[in-house]
Amino acid sequence: PLPQVVIIGRPNVGKSTLFNRLVGKKLALVDDQPGVTRDRRKGVAGLAGLEFEAVDTAGWEDEDDRSLPGRMRAQTQVSLKDADAALFVIDSRADLTPLDEEIGQWLREQNVPVVLIANKAEGRSGQSGILEAYSLGLGEPIPVSAEHGEGIADLYTALFPLI
Ligand code: GDP
Ligand code: MG
Numbered sequence: 777p778l779p780q781v782v783i784i785g786r787p788n789v790g791k792s793t794l795f796n797r798l799v800g801k802k803l804a805l806v807d808d809q810p811g812v813t814r815d816r817r818k819g820v821a822g823l824a825g826l827e828f829e830a831v832d833t834a835g836w837e838d839e840d841d842r843s844l845p846g847r848m849r850a851q852t853q854v855s856l857k858d859a860d861a862a863l864f865v866i867d868s869r870a871d872l873t874p875l876d877e878e879i880g881q882w883l884r885e886q887n888v889p890v891v892l893i894a895n896k897a898e899g900r901s902g903q904s905g906i907l908e909a910y911s912l913g914l915g916e917p918i919p920v921s922a923e924h925g926e927g928i929a930d931l932y933t934a935l936f937p938l939i
Pocket of ligand 2: 791792793833834
């Protein structure tokens with residue numbers, strides 16, 4: 777079986793866009809409104825012969841239930857149980873939010889390697905958000921633009937030694 781890599785992050789950071797970019801098909805719903813991805817979606821991602829199974833999640837989407845253990849969050853927890861690694865996505869153009877920090881803290885407590893993905897970094901935008909991301913304590917953030925397809929090779933370079 778292929779290694780499983782779960783895409784995690786707060787609503788609207790671009791998880792589903794990244795999933796679609798990695799899998800190369802429009803399998804995940806992308807929307808300006810948070811909360812669109814209700815189910816976990818899986819698809820095979822590959823670059824230069826390196827393959828993994830990507831899992832899109834919406835575990836922190838529910839505005840009304842941000843307290844542990846929420847039902848959707850429990851679902852993310854289930855995805856992470858089978859996972860060989862997690863891609864933790866943040867929005868490099870925005871300041872870190874309390875929810876980013878909460879998810880980061882939660883991920884540090886899980887027994888899974890994490891690659892920190894600073895999305896929406898097209899055209900060198902989002903520099904300050906990328907610097908701030910170091911404070912999550914999850915290593916070096918990888919700047920990508922899921923929408924424009926930038927930084928994807930760097931994502932593979934960071935991920936593949938871990939899985
Ligand atoms: P999710 O809630 O984390 O799954 O986020 P979505 O993938 O649904 O994306 C939320 C919004 O961010 C959508 O309007 C996307 O078009 C936008 N978005 C996603 N990736 C990028 C990116 O790399 N750059 C920019 N500028 N916008 C992006
Ligand atoms: Mg989504």
